[in-house]
Amino acid sequence: MARKLLETGVDSEVEWQADGFVDDVVVRRTAVADLKAYQLKNAESVSWTAKNGQIASDFADQYKLSTHEGFKRVRVRLVCNDDAVREALCAAVPETIADYSKALYFPYSEPYLPMLGKFSWMREDFAYVSNRENAKRTEAEQVAGVLIGAWCSLAPKAMVSDVLNFARQMSPTIIRSLASDADAVAQLSQEARDVLDNVEGLTYTVKRGFFAWSDATGTTTGVLPYDCFSTSFQKFQRRILEKKPRSFSELEEML
């Protein structure tokens, strides 16, 4: 959802243990009258019809409730942590709820970090949210830890944008900016750019809202621990203009 927000600008409200019939996790996109409700099952055997059809009945009731609340697109999902179980559930969705119901697979692990090693799609989603281009597994794991920490601080209900903004309130910041690269680049003044462009041995870019740099050998690299929209970045630029470094070694202590 963080990735979707960054890619499309579409924000969502997430709630866990919401009030409802399918309530483990509910995702609302009120602006487009869209709701998804998830029931999570770690059990080895899961059935739509067990216990007098409890799950199917809950799904139908959730659909009625959410439609009555004004949501135009309502999707209800049964999530299990076994792909074979998911496949069986997909093949047996009761017709009465088939229009809006589906079974999904999502892995479960305690602790959760090994899943980033096992599932590349999960690692890539967290890497996308990192302030580093080409973020490695370590960086993806750190993003996961920080995002989950932010969610737990704001739970049981929060907008994805609020979770991201909360997660960015740390030093160093490791979550990418919500703003565009063009907006971030615009924070670098022409005067500062003129000095930096003449520092022998320095290459730099502004990506994901952050100033990333490298020396000429490519052995020394880094990303400033604050984004381009921060007062710290303005302070960094003032130091550049004050000291006017001409070589990488003169600049290095400021990085």
Next chain:
Amino acid sequence: MRQFTDFASDASKTMLSVLADKLSSESVYRDAMYALGKDLAARMAAQLVPTKMLDVCVACTVEDADFLASGIVAGFRDAGLADDRLKLACFWNKRVKRFDGTEDDSFDVAPIVKEYREPMDVRHSVVVVVKSIISGACVVKTNLSSLIDDIEPERVFVAAPVMYKGSRERLASEFAPDVANRFEFFTFAIDDQKSGEIVEPGIGGSVYSRLGLEEKDAYVPNIVKVRREALTA
């Protein structure tokens, strides 16, 4: 209580006492770290197979680079390792456990804000991860993960003059078994007491202040400057 390992000699025990002594001056403390580095390197070098021509990649944090890690590099040279087989990676980490303005720890990460990394072939190397003290293992885990990034090195030496009890198991648990099974630990002492976050007697408190490196973010280790210049010469 402190337990000395089989690696600990009288000389290394003396150096550990120098670290633990709060009255040791900055220069005496630095010299002790360097000496402990050389001693650790001698122990590690003894474990290398002379006929197997592997590179040795020393990975350290910025505060350890000019003292402990420099001692380790010197120690490997003394043991006969050629300069072109010795590589260095130095990381500037920032340990963070909570969001700004909050009072409780919500996570535990040690992001790398900058790094110096020489060209190296991790797959055909002995990776030597060095730290003055290993306690929670968060920084070591981060830097080692960044260095190997799903590549399995030939061997991994984890070296620290002092380790806190359980740190070996904590570090190993952060890696897949295929990698963790390659870890070989080199330490002189294992301590089992803490005062808050600080291991006691450990290395005599915060390594930054003992080494006189309060501004470690801006600090560029001499070993990095010298080696980087040699790369471009």
